[in-house]
Every structure is written in C-alpha cells, then in structure tokens.
Amino acid sequence: MQWDDAGHALGVAEMDDTHREFLSFVSALEQASDADFPVLFEQARMHTRKHFEREYELMKSCRFPAVREHEAEHARVLADLSHLSARVQQGSLVMARAYVKGLPDWFRGHLATMDSALAACLKAHDMAQPA
C-alpha cells in the first residue's frame, strides 16, 4: 500500500507526515526478508507508539469528543503489536506477517473515521497546520 495524497491526506501536516511514514513501514515490512523483519517490526512498533501518543496530545488540545474510543482503538493495536513483538523475538514471524497484511485495511478504516474526525476537530479549532 502506497501513500496517496487524494485518498489519505487529512490536511493536517503532522498527521499526514506520520501516516506517510506509517505506510512506508507497512510496505517495507511486507517486502522484508526474514532476516530484516524483526528489526523493522520493532521500529514500526515504536513509530506507531509515538504516532498514537502524539494523536492523544492533539485530541486533548482540541477537546476531541471521542477521545476514549479513539484511545481504546490505539491501545488495542499497541497491545497486538506488543504481543506479536514477543513472538517475533522468539523467531516466529508467521503471525506478525499476517497481521502486517491486515494493516492497510485497518489504516483505511481508522483514517476514514477516527483520524478524520480528529483532523476536523483540529481544523475547527484553527489548530491544523495545512499540509
């Protein structure tokens, strides 16, 4: 899955930058050899943790109404990644690779709902730096 401005940009520069990076991790993981996969998976997990922490800050700054739902969804994904990371460290890549395959669909859905709503909240409060 490649970044596509028309389909993915929310018009909030820092969110768009982070999402572009997220998608490059996903596509790098999809193509990674077994030797490269574990380090890349860890980097993607750390990047995702920062991505979600930053969105939490943005939610607080614009008093995002659905903060609990959005945070719960982030927490669910981070828990999945943490569980899978343990498997990967033990040398088992199968489940993590399957999970990575599902990430583009998850991203599309999350972007269209919670992240779009957050971007709208930031714009409504004049807190969005345009991309």
Ligand SMILES: [Fe+2]
């Ligand atoms: Fe996001």
Ligand SMILES: [Fe+2]
């Ligand atoms: Fe999000």
